[in-house]
Amino acid sequence: MTGRGTRTPAEGGASPARTAAAGGAAGTAPLGAVGVLAFLAVWELVPRLGLVPGRYLPPATEVLAALAARAAEAAFWVALWDTVLAWALGLAIAFAAACLLGFAIGSLPAVRAFTTSTVEFLRPVPSVALIPLAVLLYGTDIGSTLLLVVYAAFWQIYLQVLYGVADVDPVAEQTARSYRLSRWSRIRYVTWPSALPYVLTGLRLGAAVALILAITAQLVIGSPGLGREIAVAQSSGAIASVYALVIATGGLGVAVNAGVRLLERRLLHWHSSVRTEAAA
Amino acid sequence: MSAVLEVTGLRKVYEGGGRRVEAVGGLDFTVPAGQLACLVGPSGCGKTTLLKCVAGLMRPTSGSVRLAGEPVTEPPPDMAVVFQEYGRSLFAWLSVADNVALPLKEKGVPRARRAELVRRALADVGLSDAAGAHPWQLSGGMQQRVAIARAIAYEPRVLLMDEPFAAVDAQTRAELEDLIRGLWQRLGVTVLFVTHDIDEAVYLGQRVLVLSASPTRVQDDLAVDLPDRRDQLTTRGDVRFTELRARVYARVQAAKRGERPAPDPSAPPAPAPR
Amino acid sequence: MSRGGGAAARLGRRALRVCALPAGLVALWWAAAASSRSYYLPAPDAVAVTFAEVWFSERILADALPSVVRLLAGFALAAVLGVALGTAIGSSPRLRAFTEPVLEFWRAVPPPVLVPLLILLAGIDDAMKVLVIVSGCVWPILLNTVEGVRAVDPVLADTCRSYRISGFTRLRTLVLRSASPQIMAGLRQALSIAIILMVISEMFASSSGLGFTIVQFQRGFAIPEMWSGIVLLGLLGLALSLAFQRVERSVLDWYHGLRAATRGE
Structure with missing residues (x-):
């Protein structure tokens, strides 16, 4: 009796209370907008009042103007x-490899036992x-x-796939076997849907790491992309441009996060526990 | 006997999202010191809301709750609550003994006295051996015993129980009912016990308050004139038990159909029938 | 006697499982290095010898140790800052609504781009490198703490209120403990970001440290030395990850037990 049944919501006043809370949540968007404006105002005022020299921290309006000027250039x-191409390509390669290896190795416990030590050793190696x-x-x-993107993203996705394959509900698996589903059908109808939430968590973590490494490579090595533009702007002293490009990478990051979350919601609408999974 | 708990004109209205839900509508009752009173009503009738208002966990829209004459505006120091969701009301990261000891520590009970209270409370609920375990290592019924031990170690004047046995199996439930009766007789504490189970209400209580459907009012208030010594076998077979049970059942069914109690002169006028 | 033999056999099988694949990979590396004679791929024994020569010297004090100290200092500062701010923001729905969009934005900024920015603001000294690590690590910790604090079970919160548990005791026994799984998840993400930032802040602008030294080897085409640096970074990552696992296991002991219990295992 320690099962999930104990987590049923309290009867009675619970549902009207939740309605009230939802009404409150809808009311938070304006407060968030005020927060953004307040942030921009502080950013504008700190250099204008001379608290930090403007040559190190240009006011928000200057940075936004620099961003607009950049956006007008084809470069x-x-x-x-x-940047997007390197990110997407690297993520796709890592995802395909991690899914293939993860499902193959995860469903063969003997092989999995032999690879564990190697995975544990290679995974923490910083890319x-x-x-x-x-x-x-x-060059x-x-x-x-x-190379960097694939290495970093692969481990994130691979580990989640392994967890997912291991987490298949034994009752579901036994049910499928008792109805004599073939091995392929069991993977198609039992293993894959149960592992999907984990696969998508892996994709979400992998997508964020892939973007970090794509930008890092461009910044440090000088391969083409936003990261290199930042390094160039910094060494040529175009400070407002550096800030503008940082904002642009942040925007890209937000877009990537939002995209993956949308995908998760689309594919997992049937899965009620999606949102309760820990941020691990 | 003087009333230790007085509920007067209690109303709770939820507003939000353009909706207005009256969960509790003008409720009056008193509980004398030392009584074991059961509140029973159809599911979704606002029992939990009512209990939260009594416990000081929720502000009523209007009306008042008084504990020993003092108005309850926040959780009072001499009241303890046992929730239905035992798994969630225990601290998973603390041992059983620490779960029981924490409120006492916060209350400033000296260490030696605290240890004694914890030991005795755990012995009372039959869990002396589980003191060092974590709650999730225990069965559901045992977890609820821990919550009960925590409540009695706190030495409250009033013990509120919100459907405490709704999530345990039938046999464990019978054991826990007898445990509560035994503790109540021995400790002399006032108990307000909320349940949706009619048998449980009649078996446990000295008195059963039947609540109407939402917005909640008192539909019926009857004394349970069964002998003080009760046990699962003979009491439940008693003719009087069956009669009382039938009466409560009829009242709950009436409440479900939406029949209202006769207007109480002290209560605000009932809303127009829908 | 037979039981002892069984245990020995089990131990042997376990050793085989742990060592077989790594041994195979090293053998493969050896064969590849021997057959290709590629300049970029020295044999494993050459790398091992170089590793001992390069790193068992004053270099470990001059380059490796300061890097690790900066890494740990930055990580610890970010942890304190992230948990403190995250608890404050998570406890207040208004504050959360107010700050959420700005925080989500800064979380989405890939931390390495902060390196050139902070070089502008803080120069290229130790303080800058620690600041880079703090500014990159703080976001996952902060946002996960907010999530954890926000998700405190309402029944448990009511239990605390009805037993009049408040203030510091409530913070310590209720809020931080029930948020600890999310906080640890944030710390784990932050740790890997910290290593990345340590390395690239040294690669980007520095005259010492692990990242700087490894890039110097590569630019000077000292290939076995470069490989030995890669191995050292790998070992550092492994050591930090193992240490973190130990801490996590003791902090989240209850959580894993609870999860196992609710899954009916």
């Missing part, structure tokens, strides 16, 4: 495209350690970026 969009190797192998080519 900015080329750099953005390069930036591979920067020198990437430079030697690919400032997109290949450098891809």
